[in-house]
Amino acid sequence: MQKFTAPSETVQMDKEKLLAFVTEHGSSNSHTAILAKTMNIPALIGVNIKPEWNGKFAIVDGYTGTLYIEPDEDTFNTLKKKQEEDIKARELLQDLKGKEDITQDGRKIKLYANIGGVKDVASVLANDAAGIGLFRSEFLYLEADDYPSEESQFMAYKTVAENMAGRKVIVRTLDIGADKQAGYFNLGHEDNPAMGYRAIRICLERTDIFKTQLRALLRASAFGNIAIMFPMVISVNEVKQIKEIVNEVKKELDGQEIPYGETELGIMIETPAAVMISDLLAPEVDFFSIGTNDLTQYTLAIDRQNMKLDNIYDAHHPAILRMIQMTIENGHKHGCWVGICGELGADPGLTKTFVEMGIDELSVSPAFVLPTRKNIRDIKLN
């Protein structure tokens, strides 16, 4: 047993050897928990880990959120049986591979997967996602000891694009800050980092870092179907600045005769401000991707990292559902397609609601692709 606290530690672990997470800190909406989901391993957050557990046999039941230290034989056998049933249920879903993401009434949904790095592409393909709806590119930065070069980023994006063989790969630009800290950024202490200097706010100020990433992304777009999306947007002015910088980078590449492909540009809708002006933002971009993790945090004024508030961090709150509806309607009015890439997108109890609202895309952790496909295919709207 080993203790982890930050996403930067999580991302550096040898995923082959990891069976489960047990963390003392963080909340179920933190990036540590999200990464565990992406890796499809059980995770318990907020456990008071005792030193005497070190070196002991333990079982983590991710369904009930229970940690068993040296369970007795009966408990072991019951959990073993549960695990076998889980494996069997997942095997049944394998029949859905190669099938369309379409409702009984013929509504097609783009069912994509979320990834944190190049290695996760294998599980995207194994789970037959139609694309990648969120590549959290900041994990390339968290894995590194210094700013990743254009070349290393280019290779990462190119590899993902090539492996996805023409399927859409939506890369979110650097969303560093808040709980995702890389020492070499020297971001400094903030009293309220979730509402602080992070994501696009850093990129629009430190345009050297931003342009390096954009160059890498655009270059990689010559090798596959890459789209670029921008996190934490709150104003039209930001989007205009972003587009100006993208155009500058394209001009530079043109001048150097470096090829790049057609890339859709989108923004994450994860602040209440972006929802409320989604009618003004939509004409500026090709797509919206709703980040329900942050949207819930900012709408409900609940720090997603605070495990004390986990019980009232309610992504099903009517305010969130109304915001999703509003975003879809405003997006569609202006020819902008709309998806959800936050964790709520994988909620089986809401798949039908989202389809009824008119959602175009759902991007979920790779292990949730086939269960969500099943839900979509079971839907009958009329």
Ligand code: PEP
């Ligand atoms: C979100 O906020 O919903 C989202 C998808 O981004 P992240 O979880 O990485 O903040």
Ligand code: MG
């Ligand atoms: Mg977010």
